[in-house]
Structures are given as C-alpha cells and as structure tokens.
Amino acid sequence: MPPPLTPEQLAALPHDDAGPRINGVVWSLTAISGIFLALRLYCKATRSKFWWDDWVLVAAWLAIFVNSVLVSLCINLGVGKHTWDFPLENLVEMVRIYTAAGTLAVCASIWSKTSFALTILRLAKGTAWLRGFVWFLIISLNVFMGLTGLFNYIHCWPVNKLWDFASEGTCWPVDILINYDIFSAVYSGVVDVILALIPWKIVWGLQMRKKEKVGVVIAMSMGVFAGVTSFIKAYYMPRMTAPDIYDMIDLNYWSNAESTVTIIAASIPVLRVFFNDVKKSVSSKQHYASSSGRSEASKRSKLQQSGATTLVDDSELSWEGKMRILQTRQIEVQVDEVETKPYGGGKFSL
CATH class of the missing domain: 1.20.1070 (Rhopdopsin 7-helix transmembrane proteins)
Structure with a gap:
C-alpha cells in the first residue's frame, strides 16, 4: 500500500x-x-x-x-x-x-x-x-x-x-x-x-x-x-x-x-x-387546396348563372343572392399497409 x-x-x-x-x-x-x-x-x-x-x-x-x-x-x-x-x-x-x-x-x-x-x-x-x-x-x-x-x-x-x-x-x-x-x-x-x-x-x-x-x-x-x-x-x-x-x-x-x-x-x-405518412398527408392537402383554388372561380361562375345547388370540393353550396356554405365535409383516406410481393412471401410491415 x-x-x-x-x-x-x-x-x-x-x-x-x-x-x-x-x-x-x-x-x-x-x-x-x-x-x-x-x-x-x-x-x-x-x-x-x-x-x-x-x-x-x-x-x-x-x-x-x-x-x-x-x-x-x-x-x-x-x-x-x-x-x-x-x-x-x-x-x-x-x-x-x-x-x-x-x-x-x-x-x-x-x-x-x-x-x-x-x-x-x-x-x-x-x-x-x-x-x-x-x-x-x-x-x-x-x-x-x-x-x-x-x-x-x-x-x-x-x-x-x-x-x-x-x-x-x-x-x-x-x-x-x-x-x-x-x-x-x-x-x-x-x-x-x-x-x-x-x-x-x-x-x-x-x-x-x-x-x-x-x-x-x-x-x-x-x-x-x-x-x-x-x-x-x-x-x-x-x-x-x-x-x-x-x-x-x-x-x-x-x-x-x-x-x-x-x-x-x-x-x-x-x-x-x-x-412518410405525415409528408404524404401534407403534400396531398397542399395539392388538394391548389387544385380547388384554380377551379373554384369557374365553378362559382356557373353556379351564379344557374342558381342551382351543387357540390364543390365536397362542400354543399347554395345561391340565395350571395354564396353561402351550408355544410362542409372532409374525407381523409389513409393507407395503413401496402401489400407487396416480398422476399419469401407474406407482407412487408414493421
């Protein structure tokens, strides 16, 4: 010691x-x-x-x-x-x-x-x-x-x-x-x-x-x-x-x-x-909003001319002197699992 x-x-x-x-x-x-x-x-x-x-x-x-x-x-x-x-x-x-x-x-x-x-x-x-x-x-x-x-x-x-x-x-x-x-x-x-x-x-x-x-x-x-x-x-x-x-x-x-x-x-x-699911969801919503924005003007124009009730982007609209949203519905589709042909059979999932 x-x-x-x-x-x-x-x-x-x-x-x-x-x-x-x-x-x-x-x-x-x-x-x-x-x-x-x-x-x-x-x-x-x-x-x-x-x-x-x-x-x-x-x-x-x-x-x-x-x-x-x-x-x-x-x-x-x-x-x-x-x-x-x-x-x-x-x-x-x-x-x-x-x-x-x-x-x-x-x-x-x-x-x-x-x-x-x-x-x-x-x-x-x-x-x-x-x-x-x-x-x-x-x-x-x-x-x-x-x-x-x-x-x-x-x-x-x-x-x-x-x-x-x-x-x-x-x-x-x-x-x-x-x-x-x-x-x-x-x-x-x-x-x-x-x-x-x-x-x-x-x-x-x-x-x-x-x-x-x-x-x-x-x-x-x-x-x-x-x-x-x-x-x-x-x-x-x-x-x-x-x-x-x-x-x-x-x-x-x-x-x-x-x-x-x-x-x-x-x-x-x-x-x-x-x-990946979050990224695809955000991308889909952005694409959906962009597409609906481009077509909404033409749809509203046709709606004003006809005075009819129709569905625009799954929203029910009515013409009563002005545009008014009566009901809005949102549909979300989600894919939980994609089945592919794997190595040896079965599904590829974690």
Whole structure:
C-alpha cells in the first residue's frame, strides 16, 4: 500500500469532478431514447399492433432507466472523482450499487438487440435458413452477454467479497473478467453490424421502387451505430483496473450509449413510416387546396348563372343572392399497409 500523500502532493494533483457531466450524458441519452421509443409505440398503437419486439424494447428501456438512476446514486457517493478525493466511507455502498447498475446495463443491451433481431425475424418469413441464422444470433448473444452479467456477481465468493474487500473469500484474476468483457462487447458489436446488413438482402427482393428500397434499408441499418458504441466500450474496458477510478468514467457513457443507441436505431424504421405518412398527408392537402383554388372561380361562375345547388370540393353550396356554405365535409383516406410481393412471401410491415 503506497504511503499517504502529503498536503503539498495532494494539492498538486488534479481535483476534477466528472459527476455532473456523467449525469448529463447518461440522462440525455436515456431521455432521447425514451422519446424515440414513445413515438414508436404511438405509431404501432395507431397504425398496427404491438408485438414481442415492442415489449422487449420497452423492457430494455426500463432497464437502462433504472441503470441511470443507480448511476446517479453512485455519483452522489463519489463516482466521477479521483481516487484521492473519493470518500472511502462510501466505497462499500458505491461498489454494491455500481455492480447492480452494471448488470442492468448488460440486460438493457441484450434486450434492445434481441428486440431488433425479433423485428428482422418478422421480415424473414418464408426464408428458413435466414430465420435459423437470426435465431442463432439471438441465442448466442443472450448466452455470451448473459454470462457477462452473471460474472459481475460470481467472480468473487462469497458475494459480499465484491464490495467488502476486507472480508474472507477469493476472486478470479481480474484479467479473466476484463478479457471476457472485451470479447462479449466485441461480439455484441459484430451482431449489431450483421443485423444491420440482413435487411439489405430481405428488402432488395421486394417489388418496390429502388428509391423506396434504399430508404427502408438505410432506416433499418442504423444498428451499425450501436455496433460502433460496443466496439468503443470494448476499447475502454481495460481501464477498469486503472489506479485512478476517474479513468473509468468513459465506461459510464458507452455502457449507456450501447443500449440507448440501439433503442433509437430499432425505433427509426417504424418512425420512418410515420413521417412518410405525415409528408404524404401534407403534400396531398397542399395539392388538394391548389387544385380547388384554380377551379373554384369557374365553378362559382356557373353556379351564379344557374342558381342551382351543387357540390364543390365536397362542400354543399347554395345561391340565395350571395354564396353561402351550408355544410362542409372532409374525407381523409389513409393507407395503413401496402401489400407487396416480398422476399419469401407474406407482407412487408414493421
């Protein structure tokens, strides 16, 4: 154990506190992903129906939300400060809470990626080999990343040895734990990239306009960014053994980003359908107003000459010395789903 620092040595050291910054980043990502998820659920509720991928994604967001709460509690205990500024009386409580937060981050990552994989399964109907491959990715991802969450608790025995360093017990060599966590994070990123590429094969076999195909596959390929966050998290894993706990703060960012970015990426394809509907609706109303404006003058002229009652743009008009609207009706036609001939049969819908 190194000798205690003198006041002069301690004053010369940095005394940063990254706690507020960690809180800002973690809660911003959690809130943004929550907005995307809420919009996704609204689109599903108004245009389709909920399926397993929606419920699993909700579970993922709830897990990352609780994770953010626990991270904030750890910040109140001293996380974000340098080792020499950390209040040692909070160490046991901080490690206990931080372990639970890490496990929830792993669960959120597993469930968010599983949700997107389940969405891919819906699109791969009638393609047995592709469905089998996606199921392999789902099962292997849950096993490998699930072990990461399990190892958080069983790498020391008895369990209280995890946070009570003075108690009797044994722990695995820290290199084993870190190396496995790196492998798990890298595998998670690889799965994200593969799942982002699979829609290109599925959608490219559909009878759709090329521009529409490109839009769909780009929207469904946002999972690549989730893969990038997994690779970056793997890069920061070795810092878990850094002498200064301040060097571990980046792991808080990327552990949260891995799940929140996946939730956002999984929601974008559904939101694309929603925004396309809004765009078409606005465009149709503008075209309708433009067309009716050009023809209204001629229709009114004919109406004045005949003194008759007719329908103009579905509005019932009458001539009684002046033009008067008696009744207005607006008809809106909305297409919820377009049936096409897909890759392997069935319908293309999210």
